[in-house]
Amino acid sequence: MSLLQQIALTLIPGVGSVNSKLLLKHFGSVEELFTASKAQLTAIPGIGEKTAHNIFQKEFFKRAEKEMDFIERYKIKTFFITDDEYPQRLKNCYDAPVLLYYKGNADLNHSKIISIVGTRKATSYGKELTQKLVEDLKKHDVVVTSGLAHGIDAVAHRECLRNEVPTVGVVGHGLDRIYPAQHRSMAEKMVACGGILTEFLSETNPDRENFPKRNRIVAGMADATIIVEASVTGGALITADLANSYNRDVFAYPGDVNHEYSAGCNHLIKTNRANLITGIKDVEYLLGWVATQEAETPKQLSLNLALEPDEDKIARILFAKKMAGIDELSLDAQMPQSKLVVALLGLEMKGVVIGLPGKMYKLA
Template sequence: MSELSLTACHVGFSLIPGIGRVRLSLLENHFGDLATAWRAEASELAKSGIDSGTLKAISYWRPRIDPERELEKAAKSGVKVLTLADKVYPSRLKEIYDYPPVLYVKGNLLSEDELSIAVVGTRKPTVYGRQVTEELVTELSRNRITIASGLARGIDTIAHQTALKNGGRTIAVMGCGVNVIYPAENAALAKQILENGALISECAIDAGPRPENFPRRNRILSGLTLGTLVTEAGNGSGALITADYALEQDREVFAVPGSILSPQSTGTNRLIQQGAKLVRNAADIMEELNVRAVAGQLEFKEVLPENDTEKQLLKYLGVEPVHIDEVCRASGLPTPLVSSTLAMMELKGMVKQLGGMNYALARQIKETLS
């Protein structure tokens, strides 16, 4: 058996089912290094304290695994393979009990990513959930806080997209290999993330999505960051698993309150009831983490109504979405005029179009007019 690099040995053992941080530690402590452990006979492996089931797995899988070939595949795909010995392995992730022994990274992790927040939530957000996620991530990104999420549908997708839209960095922690984009509809988003962030996973680079991978990837998401923000989540949401991991890892947990009548807010409201920090704006998060705001007061070239039509329409808009038909009825103005005026107001950052021709007052305008 040829001599393998320590990284290759980490990769080899990580590809054997049932071997994680704890069993790797047993092997390293007994043999002194994983290269010796990889070459060891079954009788020697048994002396390390490894259980019989894992011994059988090693005996079966080791002859079928070519770790160096896995490293070559990773290199050809532009994927970095990190172990704890690598300087660029995220320092905060080293602190958690069940850290991933091998981390595959596509894109770039930077030192500034140490200042990061996980943003998670339901896969089926309401208009409210989308709005608060966009507003909070916008503020955090403009304050140079990296946004980490799971590339899933719903809140995860909104968090990644909003961070990129505002020139921020974002990291996707995946429950499959970094060469396998799941869901497939986020392929374009994943490509954008690579330009200003990274895709990371503990799964082999070509591993497909498996149900058991996603709860485990959540411990990486929470462990990688200073805290976890849940913007909207029902009782059964996987986002709550991330929050639980954050608490276990002594990380902060933040939650956005929602209507007690909304099923999508039962999880976030319960988190607050259990002691999570209630979040109204990004300042609440930064204050709790003792992070200084670096963006300063946002400046807008035009935040006040320019004409009587804009002034009139602002009277019928608030933070809750209002359909354009309702605005037309309330204002008595013709639909074409309302539509064109709202479009211009949106371009100036005065209002937001929240989908389905529903509009809401931008927070900045509301504060300016109050």
């Protein structure tokens, strides 16, 4: 019943991602939400009479049942925002979708995730930069995300497949189709070495308004977004602005000042909305990476560390989860963020915890 209710929640007009999380926070679960009275619903700020009325409509459950049949038939994975498998970086974004649909095997909570985006009309300059970037990223054991569009996106995905780098395409439609259709073969290979991810139900067309929504997932699930080539009005700049709003790193390659598809990158750099990079060494420096071809030694949490009670609680949560954001740590530890920040600072000073881009933390 829970998955049926989760899907139905995403279909209700007037709810959306932000209000969905508000309702879930208030009621504790999707099951409790759908058993609430109209008076309980309208008592929540932001939930008016019309939205409360919509929650009681049964047709949303009929559509949700149809989607469940599709999910089961094609073995689609679903991640609800309260699931541990849900991308934790994305969960910390205020407008994160409450439900994701996924085909693939790449870890969406991998320790290093980079988004590579750019213009659909990539030049030879942009293609060469993307190819070299992916080749150089391989040694860092990363997952690369992009939007499966023509141009830089497609080059990034294709080079990842060639270099055996897991790559996830985030799409602006349901998983019953691939857009553009020319990328179907590539998408099938990505499912075997990466994945295809969306917030949209099957039978959803790749309409224009879906792509900015898609872009927030591309930006939100990564440590950093790299803009290779872009015009000043392209979707890549929307992705960059979204990444900045989520307090994520944005990097951009500079280009010819007279070229249309370098203008966007140059503008981001000029307005301090992106760090200038010329290659992998800049990425390594800005993200604090150390290249390694070897697997990391599994961490063991020492019980002999001189930790304060709050620090010990946070360290144990990070040991179990490997990585978590401030919001999630606050919730799991039942600790206000003002107190949590002090504990995290103490852990960082003792060399127990490392702060990551996007207000994420992991054990050192």
